Amino acid sequence: MVAKAKILVVDDEEGVLKSVAGVLEDEGYETVGARDGAETLVRYQEEGPDAIVLDIWLPGMDGIEVLRQIREIDPDCAVIMISGHGTISTALKAVKLGAFDFIEKPLSMDVLLMTLEKALEHRRLKLESKRIKKLLDDRKEKTARSRVEQRQRTKTTQASSKPGTSTLHLGLEVLPQRTITQSMVLYGTGLHSGLKTGMILLPLPPDSGIIFRTLSDETMVPGHLDYVKSTDFATSVANGRTMIGTVEHLMAVLHAYHISNLLIKINQEIPIMDGSAGDFCRIIEEAGVEEQGAGQEELVIDRRYHVGDEAPEGRYIFIAPADTFGVRFRLNSPPPIGRQEYTFIMDGPESFKREIAPARTFGLLKDAEKLSKMGLAGGGHLHNVILLDETGVVNTELRFPDELVRHKILDLIGDMYLLNRPIKGMITAQMTGHSENIALLRKIREEMGL
Numbered sequence: 001m002v003a004k005a006k007i008l009v010v011d012d013e014e015g016v017l018k019s020v021a022g023v024l025e026d027e028g029y030e031t032v033g034a035r036d037g038a039e040t041l042v043r044y045q046e047e048g049p050d051a052i053v054l055d056i057w058l059p060g061m062d063g064i065e066v067l068r069q070i071r072e073i074d075p076d077c078a079v080i081m082i083s084g085h086g087t088i089s090t091a092l093k094a095v096k097l098g099a100f101d102f103i104e105k106p107l108s109m110d111v112l113l114m115t116l117e118k119a120l121e122h123r124r125l126k127l128e129s130k131r132i133k134k135l136l137d138d139r140k141e142k143t144a145r146s147r148v149e150q151r152q153r154t155k156t157t158q159a160s161s162k163p164g165t166s167t168l169h170l171g172l173e174v175l176p177q178r179t180i181t182q183s184m185v186l187y188g189t190g191l192h193s194g195l196k197t198g199m200i201l202l203p204l205p206p207d208s209g210i211i212f213r214t215l216s217d218e219t220m221v222p223g224h225l226d227y228v229k230s231t232d233f234a235t236s237v238a239n240g241r242t243m244i245g246t247v248e249h250l251m252a253v254l255h256a257y258h259i260s261n262l263l264i265k266i267n268q269e270i271p272i273m274d275g276s277a278g279d280f281c282r283i284i285e286e287a288g289v290e291e292q293g294a295g296q297e298e299l300v301i302d303r304r305y306h307v308g309d310e311a312p313e314g315r316y317i318f319i320a321p322a323d324t325f326g327v328r329f330r331l332n333s334p335p336p337i338g339r340q341e342y343t344f345i346m347d348g349p350e351s352f353k354r355e356i357a358p359a360r361t362f363g364l365l366k367d368a369e370k371l372s373k374m375g376l377a378g379g380g381h382l383h384n385v386i387l388l389d390e391t392g393v394v395n396t397e398l399r400f401p402d403e404l405v406r407h408k409i410l411d412l413i414g415d416m417y418l419l420n421r422p423i424k425g426m427i428t429a430q431m432t433g434h435s436e437n438i439a440l441l442r443k444i445r446e447e448m449g450l
Contacts, residue, residue, distance in 0.1 A: 344409050
């Protein structure tokens, strides 16, 4: 917990205000109170609090408008919205305007304290990041001339020291952890549930990992291999009775952008969007990516690991040592899918966004009817799934001639991030799906002693 932080508590109910302030003071925080929107703006500028606990329903100016004005004054303020009459729409609006999180009344003080601690830590990291960036920018101009002069003096030395053929390094390498710069909101529909859903992405401090949390009961579900519950048609993670479905497309984007720490607030299934990962790339880029102080171990594959039957027509997947992460995937199916093969080397988010992210979910019409009878694929419509019958694609134009195999690579990249760590190794797969992907990841973890 950040010691002696000053918290502005805003609520028009005297009992709630005193109760929240009392709990915060017991935890060592300094508190300031306000009972309406106008008073809140005055107290904020007078007191300069580190964070605000802000009720949405206030007399005169409501909490949403107060949030908007405070963010204009201080874009780095940490605001936690609370409400006893909030809706998902209200929560999404608040987060989109810059609130760190939204908590429903009656308040759980444990949840409030945990959320406040995370909000303060995120604010501290943002301010520290800005401070470091300013120092670096100030030093750029000063050092640019000396670097140019040094290059001119040492051209011969530099030419002889340029790296040649890359060398394979085994073991663990350390990369900086990353989160997003600001909270973001995305609306959509679940592919299998068919439910309209809003997804809120929030930054987390170092060593938090990828965490899903339900909007209804605040249950935490880590996006981790240990919590994989189902690989039928999609990858789902669960904690107890709470399941989050179809996580693979979002996880692939987090893998590509090396997002280490993120909170995803969701109903029960990640929205399918247009069937690809394009919208997830966009929202991560709009949020911004920031490096954090802590390091993250890159998992470097030390030998060959395989799952399945490696016969010419078999169903198998294996990973071997390499200097980067890549996937070679083969589809070998009867028409209309046929034979497709694609190799992707992930050298950064741009190549992923260009080659893999646009590839959409696909399926056969006969399977769609089967899934519908099972109560699945309720959100699969003509605009977000490539549908095929015996003659070929029936509902859209392909974005790539080999879009289907590219989508298989998208799914695999997502599944392989369920250790929340980037992997250095080359994967070769043929005719496999989520079950084999997860089996390979479990084998890697077990045999490497992770």
